[in-house]
Amino acid sequence: MNSFETVLRTLFSLFLTRRHTHRYFRRQAILESLNRLGTEERPASLRYESRKMRQVATDDVPAVLSRMDSSPEGLTSAQVESRRAQFGPNEVEHEKPLPAWRHLGRCYGNPFNLLLTALALISALTHDMKATVVIGTMVVLSTLIRFVQEGRSNRAAERLKAMVSNTATVIRRQVSDAAAVVGAGSDGARCCGEHLDTTQSAEPVELPISDLVPGDHVILSAGDMIPADCRVLTARDLFVSQGAMTGESLPVEKFSEIDRPFTSVFETPNLVFMGTNVVSGSATALVVATGPRTCFGTLSARVTASDRTPTAFEAGVNSVSWLLIRFALVMAPVVLLINGLTKGDWVDASLFALSVAVGLTPEMLPMIVTSTLARGAVTLSRRKVIVKRLDAIQNFGAMDILCTDKTGTITQDRIALARHTDVFGAPSGDVLRYAWLNSFHQTGLRNLLDRAVLEHVALDHDAPDAQDWRKQEWRKIDEIPFDFERRRMSVIVAEGDNPPLLICKGAVEEMLAACTWVSDGESTGALPLDAAMLVRLRAVTQDLNRQGLRVVAVAVREMPSAQSVYSVKDEAGLMLVGYIAFLDPPKETTAPALNALAAHGVEVKVLTGDSELVTAQVCAQVGFGHARFLTGPQIEKMSDAVLAHAVSKHRIFARLTPQHKERIVRALRDGGHVVGFLGDGINDAAALRAADIGISVDTGVDIAKEAADIILLEKSLMVLEEGVLEGRRTFCNMLKYIRMTASSNFGNVFSVLVGSAFLPFLPMLPLQLLVQNLLYDLSQTAIPFDRVDRGLIARPLKWNPRDLGRFMLFFGPVSSVFDIATFVLMWHVFGANSVARQSLFQSGWFVEGLLTQTLIVHMIRTPERPFIDSRAAWPLMLMTVLIAAIGIALPLSPLAGYFGLQALPLGYYPWLAGMIMGYAVLTTVMKKLYIRRFGW
Template sequence: MDITLLKERFAAFLRSRHLGRHFRRLALLDTLAQTGVSREVPPTLTQTLVRAATADPDDLLRQLGSHRDGLTEAEAAAIRARVGLNEVEHEKPLPWWAHLWHCYKNPFNLLLTLLAVISYLTEDMKATVVIGTMVLLSTLLRFWQEAKSNKAADALKAMVSNTATVLRRDLSEEAAPIFEQYYGAHLHVKHGKPVEVPIKLLVPGDVIVLSAGDMIPADCRVLSAKDLFVAQAAMTGESMPVEKFAVQRLASAINPLELDNILFMGTNVVSGSATAVVLATGNATYFGALASRVTATDRAPTAFQAGVNKVSWLLIRFMAVMVPLVLLINGFTKGDWLEALLFALSIAVGLTPEMLPMIVTSTLAKGAVFLSRKKVIVKRLDAIQNFGAMDVLCTDKTGTLTQDKIFLARHVDVWGEESDEVLAMAYLNSYYQTGLKNLLDVAVLEHVDVHQKLNPANNYRKVDEIPFDFNRRRMSVVVSEREDHHELICKGAVEEVLAVCSRVRHGDAIEPLTPELLARIREVTAELNEEGLRVVAVAAKEVPPSKEVYSVADESDLTLIGYVAFLDPPKESTAPALKALAEHGVAVKVLTGDNERVTAKICREVGLEQQGVLLGGDVERMSDPELAQAVEHHNVFAKLTPAHKERIVRLLKANGHVVGFMGDGINDAPALRTADIGISVDTAVDIAKEAADIILLEKSLMVLDEGVQEGRRTFANMLKYIKMTASSNFGNVFSVLVASAFIPFLPMLPMHLLVQNLLYDVSQTAIPFDNVDEELLKQPQRWNPADIGRFMAFFGPISSVFDILTYALMWFVFGANTVAQQTLFQSGWFVEGLLTQTLIVHMIRTPKIPFIQSRAAAPLMAMTVAIIAIGIFLPMGPLAHYFKLQPLPPLYFVFLPLILLAYMALTQAVKGYYVRRWGWQ
C-alpha cells in the first residue's frame, strides 16, 4: 500500500486521540486586523527571521542543533523542556486567583462591598453579615460555574486535535519511553518515518512535512518546496495566496512578511507540498509577538455579547435615574439622610442585573454539555445562541447531504464503454500524488487488483508532480515506465481537463478534438451526471525522458482517455433532517464545487425543492447588489470556488440573515470564517477546524437541527431571566417611590431588600434547566432590547398595584401606620413582595397559562417552593428578630392568597393583550 496513504490514515487515527488547544489562533489574527494593532514586532525577531532566510540550510540546521532527517525524540524533549510548549500566552487560561478577581469585580459586588463597609461603620453587624454573605455567594457561585464550564469546554475541545507531520531521526529503545510519554504507548513508529504529533509539542529544530490543507504550526524556514502556495492574508492583507520557495530570491528584503522562504504560524497551505524546519514556537513566533500586543485588548463583541450588553445597560440606565429619586424623596420626607442613602444603595443593588453573567454562563454551559452528548463539540459557548438565531444554513453537498463514502462506480472510455486502461491511469495518478488525498483518490486506491497488476514499485518511478489547486481544478503526475519514457497523467474536473486536451483516444485510434466530438463528449458526461455520478476526466501524454522538472505549462496538448465516475449516495437521515430544519425556520442552501447536474439529482433524492440553480460563472459576472438579490431566490449554487462561497455567505449576512456554514475542506475555510456560525467536522483539514465555532463528530444535518433547538432553548431561558429581572425591578422601584412619598417610615429596611434580593436570585439559578414551550422553538430568536424595555414598562407596574394594595392592608386593616409599628408593615410587604417576585418567574416563563398549559421543570418548581417557604419562615420563625422582622397575624395569611391569585389573574390578562399586540419574543 502507498506509504502516503498509510500516513494519511495514520494521521486520521492520531487526530481522533491527541489533545490540542489551538482553536483561537485565526480568531486572534482577525482581532489583530480588526483592532488595528500595529504589525511591528521586536527588531530582534525581524533580524532572526531575515538571517534564517538568507542562511545556508545546512548551516541553519546546525545552528538549531537539527538534521535534514529531523531531531531525535530525546533532543526534542530536551529542547521542549527549555523553551516550553508551542502555545502563545494569549491562549493560556487565567490562574485561579485572577479568575476569582474577575468574578468579583463587577458593579454589583463593588456596590455591595460599599454597603457592607457603611453598615460596619454604622455598627449594623447583622446587615454587614448578610451583605458579606451575598457578595461571597455571588462571587463563589460565578467562579464555580465558570470554572466548571471552562473545564467542560476544555475537555470537549480536547476531543479534537490539530497535528503536524514531523520527521523523527531516531526512535530507539532509549527514546521510546519519552516518545510514549508525549504521544501514547499505543504508537509504534519505525526508524526514519514521519510521525504525527500535536502542534503544541513542536520545538525549534523540528523538520516538518507540509501539504495542502495544513496549518503552519510555527515560524519555519522552507527547506524544499514544490508549487507551494500559502494563504497569509491575516498577516499581510494579501487576498491571494503567495508562492514560497526554498531560497530567498531578493537578498535585500528586510520585511519578514516579504521573505520568500519563511512561513508564519497561523497561516495555511493552499496547494503544493514542502519540508521546513521550525525556527520558533509559541510566544517567540511572529504570531506570538503580535498576540502579545493585544493580550490586554478584548476582542470586538459578538452579536450575542452586544445584545447582552445592551440589555444590561438598559437596566443600569434605569437604575441611574431611579436611585437618586429614592434618595431625595426619602431624605426630604424622613429627614434621616444616612438611612435614606443606605436604602437608595439597597435599591441600586436590587436593580443591578447581578445574576445575568451567571445565568448566561449556566445556560450556555448546559447547552454545550447537551450538545456534547449528541457528539457536537462547542469551541465557543456564544456560538450556541447563534445556533438558535440561525435562519440560513449553507452547506456543501459531499458528506453532508450524502454519505461521505464514495464508490468508484464506473471507469469508461470517452464514449462510455468500460475501460481498464482508464482505471490504471487514474490509479497511477492517485498513487503518486503527495498532496491532500480526497475521497475520490481513496476510492480509486481501494482497487487492490489494479495495484497488483501495475506493480508500481517495480515498474514505475515518479518523476514530478503538478499539484492540485482550486483554480485549475486538476492535478498531474509524471511517471517513468521502466526508464523508457515519461508519461504525464492528468485527472480533474471535466471542463478543466478538456481545456488542455487537443486529442481524443478511442480504442487504439487517436483523433483530433473537433467541436463535433466535444459536443458528443459533453453528452456522455451529462448522461453520467444525470445518473448522480460525479465524473472525473483522465488525460495523458508521452514526453521525452530528458526532463525532470514539470510545471502547469506542461499541462497542454493532452489526449483525453476517458472518465472515472463516482457514486456518493444520499444519507437516509438527510430528508427528515431537511424537513425538520424547514419546520424550525431554517432555510438550507447548498454551496458546492460539484457540477449542477449531480447536485440537482442529489437534491431531488433528499427532498430539497430547488428554487433555482446559480453557477460559479454566474456569480462571477454579478455585482454585489445583483448577487445579494439572487441569493435570496436561489438555494442551489454549483461549480463554486472558495471565493464564491465566501461572497455568498457575506451577502446573506448583509441581507440581515444569521448564517451558518458547514464545511470540511480547504476551500470552505473563507466561508467558515465569514459565517456567523462556522460548523466543521473532526475529520476536516486543520484550517477548517481552526476556522469553525462548532465541530461535529458526526457529519449529520439531524444533529444540526438538534443544535438549533438547543440554541433556541438556551436563548429562551436567558430571556426569561432578563424579562423577570427587568419587570420585577421596575415594579419594586415604583412601589418604593409611592411608599416613600406617603409613609412616614421606610417601607422596607436596606437589609430586608438585600435578603429579598438574595432569595430571589437563588430562585433563578434553576432557570437554565427549565422547560421551553415548543412554540418558542419554531422560529429563529434574536436580542431585541427595545422589546425588553416595553415588556418592563408593561409588566412592572402590575406588581406595584398589589404592593400598594398590601400597603393599604397593613396600614388600615392591621394598624401598622406608625413608626412604632413599622416592623409589622415591613414584614407584611417583605413576604408579599418576595412571593410575587417568585411567582413572576412562572408567569413570565411562558405566554400560556402557568401550571396548567405549561409547567416549569422540576428543579425550578422545587426552588420556587423552597424560597416561598424560607420567605414565610423568616418573619414567623425564631430568626425574625435577627432580620428586624416580626410574626404576622393569622388573618394576613387569609388575604395573602387572594392578593396572589388576583396578581396572577391580572398578569395573565395583560399577557394575553401583549402577545396579541407584539408577540412574545
C-alpha cells in the first residue's frame, strides 16, 4: 500500500463530520499525514489554498480586506448571494448520497448475493433453469428489499441530522431600500450606492455554518467551532485547540498580526482553520476559504472515495457474517463428498452442496441490521433523542455507567442570584454593582451566572440604587476572557475621568490566589489577606456552600490611567470585595430518573467543576445520600492505577478541570465499563470524545455537539432513560435475527449431513432447499417491528460475537432431532424409502423444516414462554402465519411439480402437528437449561 493510500485509510473517519459524524478528534492529526505526502502527491487545490493562506497572513488588515473584497462592516446581502453562487455552500465533501444505480449495486455486492449468483450461474450452465429462476429471485428480492429499506433509512437519518445544526455569529451589513435604489442606477449612482453601503451599520446575526462565504466576518468565543479557514482580525486572549490538525496536545494562542514569516500555515498565529475550536478568549475573523477549499475540505474530498473504517459494532456484525461463511465453506465440501460418494451423481451433489452453502448465509442480515437501526433512530427522535451515528445505538443499549454534569441535568438550569455579600457575609450593594459591570461588559463565554446577575439587576431585586449606577457613563476599555485553567474573567472599565478599574470574578479558590487585599466593607478600607483572614473567608464561603449556594468571588483593582493593553498578568494584587451566590435547585424529575436508570442497570456519576459542598448538597436532595466524593486536586495527585480503583468507589466528582473529566471517563472504560458522558459545555468536549457514547444537547456549544454521538432535544435524565431503553430494544431485535438465523441454519446443515450419509437420494433438492431458505428469510423481514420483553431491556446489553457460536451449537441440533424424526417417519410410516418415491420424502421434510424454522422465530425471540407470556408484534405474527400457509400449500398447489414436490397424505398432518408441538416443548426445555447456565 503506497503512502497516499495509507493516509486515505487513516484519515477517512477523521473528516466525515456531518454525514457520518465520526470523531475526528480521536484520529491521527492532519499535519502528520500531510508530512508523509511528498510535495508532488499533494492535491493541487491544497497547494493553491496554502499559498493563498500565506498571502492573507502577511497582509495587514486593510490589505487583507481589500484582497478578499470585503469591508470593515462585512458583506451585503447582494455580495453574499453572488459569492454563494460562485463558491457554493460552506460544506466539506462528505460521503454524498449514492446515485440510485450505485446504491443498487452496493446492495447487491455482498458476499451472500455473490454466493447466490455463483450458484445461479452454475445452475444455468447445467441447464437447470428452475434453480436459476429461484436463485435469481432470491438475489433480486434480497437486493431490492435492502435497496428500499436502506433508502428509507438514509432519508430518515438525514432528516434527523438536519434537526441538529451548528451556527456561527456573522457580521453582515444591512443595506436600506434607499441605498439599493441608488445603487441600481447609472455608474455614478452605483458609486453613490457603494458609498451608502459602507455607511450602513454592521449587524451580528446567527446563521448556519453552511451559509458562510469568503469575505464574511465571524465572531468567535469560547466553545465555538471554527467554521472556515479564517484570518484573525482582532483577538483577545484567543486560544485555539488545533490538535485535530497538528496533533498538539495544548491550545495555541492566536493574534491578529505576525512579526515574522512562518514555515507552516498551521504555525501561523493569525490563521485559524475549519475543524478546530476556540478554547478561550474572543476574536473576529475574516473568512478566507470555505467548504472544499479549506484545508479540512481539500483532504476530505480526497478520502471520501475510500472505504470507511469499520466501527466496533460493524466489526462485530462482520465477524458473525464471516463466521457463517467460513462454516459454509467447510460444510459444503463435506456435503459434496458425502453425496457424491454415496449417490454417484457429482453434478447433483455439487448443486446440493452449493445450496447448503447458501442455506448457511443470512442474505437478509445487512437489510435487517440497517432497517432495525434506522427504525430505532426514528423512534428515538420521537422521544427527543437524535442519533447522529446509527451504530451508536448499540453502545447506548450497552451503557452501564452514565457520567453527567450537574447544572441543567441534575438541577433546573434556572440559576437565580440568591445572595450578594461582602467578604464577611453581610449584604452588599457594591458587590452587586461590580458583578453587574463585569457581566454586562464581558463578551466572551456568557454563561448562566452572567444571565442571572443581569436579570436580577433588571428586576431591581435588593438594589434600590441600581437604576442610578446603571445610568453612569461606564465605558469598556478591555477584557481578559474566561478560561478553564484560571476559572475567572475580568473586564476593565472606566467611569468619566476616573482611573480604569479591573473587575474580576471567578471561582473562590482561584480568586483568593489572585488577591492580596480584602475590602473591609467601606469604600476605601482594605485589609491584608493573611493566613488568619484566609481561614475566616473560607468559613464564610463554606457556610454558603452548605446552604446549596454556588459562590463566585468578586475582586477589583485600580489600574494606571496610561495603560491600554491588559493580560492575565494584570489579575494580581486584587482586592476581594465579596461574593455573589446562586441557587440552582434540583429538578423534580431527577430523583425518579436516577431510580429508573439504576433499576435498568445504569449507575450515574456526577462530574462537575463546581464546589464539592454545593454538589454534595444538591446530590443529597436527589437521592445520592451521603455519597463519597473526590475533588480535582485529589485526582491530580493520583496515578492511573490508584484512580482506576477510586472511580469505582465514588459517585460524585467536584472541582474538576476538563482533563480530570477525561481521565475519569478513561479510567472507567479501562475498568471494563461501557461509559456514556452527558455534557454541553466546552469543558465537556474532551470527556465526550473519550466516552464510549458521547451525549450532548441541542443547546450545547458547537464543540460539544460535534463530539457527541447522541443529541438530546431536552436536557433531562428522564429523556435519556427512555432513549437507553429504546436503544436496547433496537439491539435486541438485531440480536434476535442473528441468533435465529445462525442456530436454524446450523441445524439444517447438520440434518443434511445425517440424511446425506444414510439416504439413497438427496434429502432435499437444491431448488427446494433454496425456496425454503427464501421463504424463511422473508418471514424475518418483520423482525425490526417486533416488540421486546421488558426483562430483556432491564440490564445493559453488550455485543459479544463469541456467544453466538455457543448459542448456535446449543440450539441448532434441537431442530435436527425432529428433522431426523421426520426422516424416520417418511421412510418407515409413509414408505418414502426409494429413489422413485423421493419426491414424497422431500415434500415431507420441506414442510416440516419450513414450519420449524418459522417457529424458531417465536421460540428464541424471548426467554419467556412464547404466545403465552410474550407475544410477537402483529407484523411478525402475520409474516409467520403467511409463510407457514405458503409452506403447507405449496406441495398441494399446481406449482408443486415445478419444485419437485407432491401432495402429502392427510395422515401426515397429525404427525406434523405432533412434531411441531414436540419441537416447541424441547426448545423450551433447552432454553431453560441455557438460561440457567449462561443467561440470555
